[in-house]
Amino acid sequence: MSIAGRLAWAFVALLAVLHYDFWNWNDRTLVFGFMPIGLYFQALISIGAATAWALVVKFAWPTHIEEWAEQDDGAAE
Amino acid sequence: MISFLLQAPPKSTTPLYVVGAYLLLLLTFSIVNSRRPRGSAGEYFVASRSIGPFLLLMSVFGTTMTAFALVGSTGKAFDDGIGVYGLMASASGIVHSLVFFLIGIKLWAIGKRYNYVTQIQFFRNRFDSDALGYLLFPVLVGLVIPYLLIGILGAGSVLKGVSGVPTWITGAVICSVVLAYILTGGVRAAALANAVQTLVFMAVGVLAFFLISDSLGGRFEASQNVVENAPQLLAREGEIGHLQFLTYCFVPLSVGMFPHLFQHWLTARSAKTFRVTVIAHPIFIMIVWVPCVLIGVWAAGAGVEAPGGNSNAVLAKMVGMQLKNPWVSGLLVAGILAAIMSSLDSQFVCLGTMFTHDIVVHARGEENVSEKARVRLGRIFIVAIVALTYALSLFPPPNIFNLAVWCFSGFASLFPLVVAAVYWRRATRAGAIASVIVAGITWCILFYDGLVKPTMEGIRPEGDYLIWGMMPVAFMVAASTITLIVVSLVTKPLPSSTVDRYFGVGKLPAAS
Numbered sequence: 001m002s003i004a005g006r007l008a009w010a011f012v013a014l015l016a017v018l019h020y021d022f023w024n025w026n027d028r029t030l031v032f033g034f035m036p037i038g039l040y041f042q043a044l045i046s047i048g049a050a051t052a053w054a055l056v057v058k059f060a061w062p063t064h065i066e067e068w069a070e071q072d073d074g075a076a077e
Numbered sequence: 078m079i080s081f082l083l084q085a086p087p088k089s090t091t092p093l094y095v096v097g098a099y100l101l102l103l104l105t106f107s108i109v110n111s112r113r114p115r116g117s118a119g120e121y122f123v124a125s126r127s128i129g130p131f132l133l134l135m136s137v138f139g140t141t142m143t144a145f146a147l148v149g150s151t152g153k154a155f156d157d158g159i160g161v162y163g164l165m166a167s168a169s170g171i172v173h174s175l176v177f178f179l180i181g182i183k184l185w186a187i188g189k190r191y192n193y194v195t196q197i198q199f200f201r202n203r204f205d206s207d208a209l210g211y212l213l214f215p216v217l218v219g220l221v222i223p224y225l226l227i228g229i230l231g232a233g234s235v236l237k238g239v240s241g242v243p244t245w246i247t248g249a250v251i252c253s254v255v256l257a258y259i260l261t262g263g264v265r266a267a268a269l270a271n272a273v274q275t276l277v278f279m280a281v282g283v284l285a286f287f288l289i290s291d292s293l294g295g296r297f298e299a300s301q302n303v304v305e306n307a308p309q310l311l312a313r314e315g316e317i318g319h320l321q322f323l324t325y326c327f328v329p330l331s332v333g334m335f336p337h338l339f340q341h342w343l344t345a346r347s348a349k350t351f352r353v354t355v356i357a358h359p360i361f362i363m364i365v366w367v368p369c370v371l372i373g374v375w376a377a378g379a380g381v382e383a384p385g386g387n388s389n390a391v392l393a394k395m396v397g398m399q400l401k402n403p404w405v406s407g408l409l410v411a412g413i414l415a416a417i418m419s420s421l422d423s424q425f426v427c428l429g430t431m432f433t434h435d436i437v438v439h440a441r442g443e444e445n446v447s448e449k450a451r452v453r454l455g456r457i458f459i460v461a462i463v464a465l466t467y468a469l470s471l472f473p474p475p476n477i478f479n480l481a482v483w484c485f486s487g488f489a490s491l492f493p494l495v496v497a498a499v500y501w502r503r504a505t506r507a508g509a510i511a512s513v514i515v516a517g518i519t520w521c522i523l524f525y526d527g528l529v530k531p532t533m534e535g536i537r538p539e540g541d542y543l544i545w546g547m548m549p550v551a552f553m554v555a556a557s558t559i560t561l562i563v564v565s566l567v568t569k570p571l572p573s574s575t576v577d578r579y580f581g582v583g584k585l586p587a588a589s
Contacts, residue, residue, distance in 0.1 A: 016171055019163065020323060026314035030304070034296040036311040036374075039159040042167040043367055049170040049359035053178070057352045062182060066348035068581060069186035 005060030011052040019045050092240050095407025096414065099277075100254045103418075107258035107270045128344040130353040132268050136341050137354050138361045139271035139278075139419035141173065141332065143224070145481035146365055147282070147416050148231040151395075152388030154373025155381075157540065158310030160317040161373075164325040166366035170359025172329035177355050180333045181342045183499045185351070187579060188343040195427075196339040197435040203498045205575045206506045207439075212513055214435050216491070217336050221424055222466055223484040228417045228424075229470040230480075231389070235413045238384070238393025239406055248470050251414065252463050255421045260456050268344060270422055274415035279364055281412025286368030288405065289395055293375055300371075303378030310374045320546040327550040331488035333495050337420075337427035365416075428462050429455030479541065482548075483524055490516035490553035493561050501565075502576050508565030516557035523549040 001009075021041050029037040128136070153161045184199065193199050196217070201210035232251045233244030258270055293299035309315055313322065332338055345351060369392070376391050384390045396409050433455040438446050446454075494512050497504035527542030527549060544552060570576075 012171065012175070019167055019171065019326075021163070022319065024312070025319075026312050028304070028308055028311040030300055030311075034300040035371075036159045036300070038312055039162050039367065039370060042163040043363055045163075045167040046170040046359045046363035049167070049174065050356055053174045053359070054356045056178065057355055061352075062348070065182055065186045069189045069348065071190070 001060055004058075005056070008052065008055035008059045011055060012049075015045055015048050015052055018048075021045075090240065091403035092407030092410050093236075093242065095404060096236070096411050099411035099414070100250070103270060103273065103415075104254055104258055106273060108261050128268055128341075128350065129346055130350045132272050133341065133345050133350050134354045134357055134361075135272035135275045136268040136344075136423065137177070137338065138358060139275035139416070140335075140337055140341060140423040141169075141420070142275075142278075142362075142365055142416055143228050143231070143420035143481075145227055145231075146362075147278070147369055147413050148234060148389055148392050149227070149481055150366055150369040151373040151376070151392040152383070152390075154310070154370040155377050155383065155388045155391045157316045158313065159370055159374055160313035160322070162366055162370045163313070164317065164322060165328065166362050166370075167359075168326045169329040169332075170362050172326065173332050173362075174355045174358050176330065176333045177342075177351060177358070180495055180499060181338075182348050182351050184339060184495075185342045185345050185348060187499075191578075194340070194343065195431050195434045196334075196336045197431060199339075200494070200498060200509070201435075201439075203575075203579055204504075204506045204509045205571060206510065209506065209510050209513070210435055210439065212510060214431060216513060216517055217334075217431065218428060218462070220484055220487045221336065221428060222462070222469070223480055225421060225424055225463075225466040226469055227481050227484065228421045229466060230473050232414055232417045233470070233473075234387070234389045235393040235396075235410055238390045239397040239410050244473070245471060248467055251418060251421070252467055255418050255425060256460065256463060259422050259425050259459065268341070271419045274419040275361075278412045278416035278419070279361070281409055281415070282365050282368050285396065285409045285412070286372065288409075289372055290375070293379055296371075299375040299378065301378075302380075303374050305378070306380060307374070307377040310377055318543070318546045321541060321543055321548060324548040324551040327489050327548065327554050328482060328485045329489075330492040330554070331485040334488040334491040336431060337423040340427045340430060341423060425459045425463060426455075429459040432458035479528065482541070482550075483528055486548070486550035486553060487516075487520045487524075489550050490520055490557050492554065493558040497561055497565070499579065502580055503565055503570055504561065505565040505568045505571060507568040508561045508563075511564040512557045512561035515560040516553060519553045519556045523553070 019042075021038070024038045024041055027037050031037050031040040035043075150161060150165070187193065187199060191199075191202070193202075197210045197213050200213060201207060229248045229251060230244070233247040236242045236247040237244050290296040290299050293302070303311060342351075372395055373391060376395050381391065381394060384394065392413070393410075396406055396413075433446075433451045437454050438451060491513065494509055494516075497509070497512075523542070523544075542549060
């Protein structure tokens with residue numbers, strides 16, 4: 001796997017860790033005047049996840065799986 | 078101010094006309110667009126493996142989001158606050174896409190190469206075991222039934238809250254409409270209907286968010302009400318424990334074992350078709366869940382009371398109370414029903430597929446059951462299961478969110494099996510069977526203790542059922558994983574001729 005691919009996977013792992021935002025546990029601050037910070041941060045995790053998966057798809061896509069699936073060697077049952 | 082806002086307008090029949098028109102349009106659209114060569118099992122069960130990126134995204138997302146995502150999340154946020162988003166939504170954005178990428182694509186490739194149609198076909202051949210197939214069938218059907226139940230109950234609670242329609246009527250109508258287009262067009266009809274319904278419920282969800290916030294005096298005012306009247310809901314402290322939060326992350330693993338999702342994966346035209354789904358899924362979840370969670374806490378801040386303590390009804394009550402225009406209410410209810418039906422249809426088709434392929438065709442032999450007969454048998458089984466689920470919906474449990482979490486926990490407890498099937502050559506037949514049995518027994522014991530027993534005693538469970546502060550799913554996954562590993566290591570490995578077929582994934586033969 002390329003370095004970019006490994007970094008993309010590392011980004012996914014980082015988001016999984018950041019998902020446990022214990023520092024927001026008791027914080028009732030409203031961001032933008034209406035959005036509770038705990039919800040705001042978790043929404044950012046969702047946006048980060050989409051970004052991370054876009055990077056994984058771009059740099060760590062398993063091309064070989066498709067080639068294997070498309071092979072016609074009479075394997076179908 | 079708040080008391081004025083809480084005055085519900087008299088119930089109108091207009092929303093019912095809007096919902097009726099929507100159902101009719103949906104039915105027409107699905108049936109007209111699914112008219113491909115009829116009677117072909119490949120078309121009926123896996124849409125000839127021709128679904129493109131957009132339809133796959135819509136069908137996978139629409140299937141995953143059900144009453145749990147709309148009705149359940151609003152009710153859970155009403156009870157436990159904004160932490161519910163971190164429990165399920167953001168965690169699912171990471172875990173679901175991970176499962177699509179690491180499991181879904183591999184299973185698609187194996188399914189395409191060996192022409193599989195159901196999950197059980199794969200497991201039966203992977204472990205060369207008829208017994209595993211016959212064991213998995215009742216377990217998977219048994220877990221899909223509560224999932225169906227969640228949808229029917231959710232639809233009933235919404236329409237009852239807005240227009241006063243008895244839940245049994247709503248359940249019957251919803252089941253009939255979904256059955257009508259499924260029985261006609263199979264999985265392609267489900268995918269097409271899902272695409273339309275997913276667009277409808279996402280658009281309607283965002284619309285509901287703005288209309289409800291306006292009716293509460295704007296989003297600033299709505300949140301300020303929460304600060305003054307229910308500040309505990311703005312954070313997790315006192316509402317959700319740390320271990321509970323962490324162990325909830327096991328719940329989204331369930332997508333790896335949803336049989337209806339497996340079937341949708343198999344409909345993909347190519348592996349590349351998955352790309353859009355993997356990337357967009359977390360964003361789509363956010364678009365649906367953030368408004369629902371905010372509506373739930375705003376309802377609590379505005380002093381809304383859940384009818385009979387049933388938080389399932391909070392979303393319907395907010396729509397019914399806050400939106401004075403019955404046409405708009407009707408549109409919003411149609412959107413909520415769209416989300417619910419977009420899961421029901423896939424589940425119906427999948428059950429028919431499993432019965433036909435994994436029981437009838439497997440027992441009688443492929444050459445003895447014609448393609449037309451398979452489609453017909455699939456339809457008969459679907460009708461039987463829908464009738465059973467409808468009957469169960471007449472005795473509703475108290476909380477949709479909790480029932481859904483139990484259902485997802487059961488599927489998650491089978492997740493180690495699929496991981497081992499595609500990544501661990503040493504997994505054995507005995508290990509796989511033991512793992513399913515242990516997962517089933519653990520689930521039954523905890524489900525009885527956590528939901529059935531209190532319900533039978535007339536006790537409404539407060540919050541999640543926890544063991545040492547952790548979600549039961551953590552124990553179920555641990556038990557099935559340990560069993561799978563230990564039993565596999567002490568039993569005889571499967572012959573290479575069986576295993577090699579599945580671990581050629583990613584390895585091309587040398588060019589000659």
